[in-house]
Amino acid sequence: MPVNPDLVGRAFAPTVPYLVGREKVREFARAVFATDPQHTDPAAARALGYADVIAPPTFAMVVQDLTLQQLLAEPDSGIALERTIHAEQRFRYTRPIVAGDELTAQLSITGVRAVGKGAMVTSEAEIRDAAAAHVVTATSILLIGGDE
Structure with a gap:
């Protein structure tokens, strides 16, 4: 089955809230070699004006x-x-993600473009905090190969 072009404009239900944990931020920072202390040390993050480590x-x-x-x-x-x-992958931030944030995301499909026998699917996930304030928009493009 080819990629459904009617996906464009489709919005999905918001995700269940994701509680950002300090240790998850630290683990992720280590995995991507983000060595700045605000990613692992709460005191360094507080010195920058944040409540906890910054993702x-x-x-x-x-x-x-x-x-x-x-x-x-x-x-x-x-x-x-x-x-x-x-x-x-692209990100457009309003503010950094901080340990302790409770984040909800909602995906919408913004584009489907035929590429040979396959397609490119562009989506945007609006990520908001518990007060419904925008934190980041994450844009992904998926390349889908066609049927053999």
Whole structure:
């Protein structure tokens, strides 16, 4: 089945809240070699005006992944994980993610473009805190290979 072009404009239900933990931020920082102390040391983060450690910018992908799982589970999407490559990722921040944040994300599909026998699917996940304030928009482009 080819990728469904009717995905464009589809918005998914908000995810369940994700509580950002200090140790998760530290683990992620180590994994991506983010060595600045504000990612691991609460005192360094507080010196910058934050309540706790600050997540590296790409940490938003952890929350966005919850939304991409919704997309992949859509029976009419035409997207097969085994033919999918994560081609591009961008983030637009209002403020950093901080340990203690409770984040909810909502995915919308902003584009489907045919590429040979496959397609490129562009999605945006709006990530908000518990007060519904914007934190970050995570944009992904998935490259979906066509049927053999």
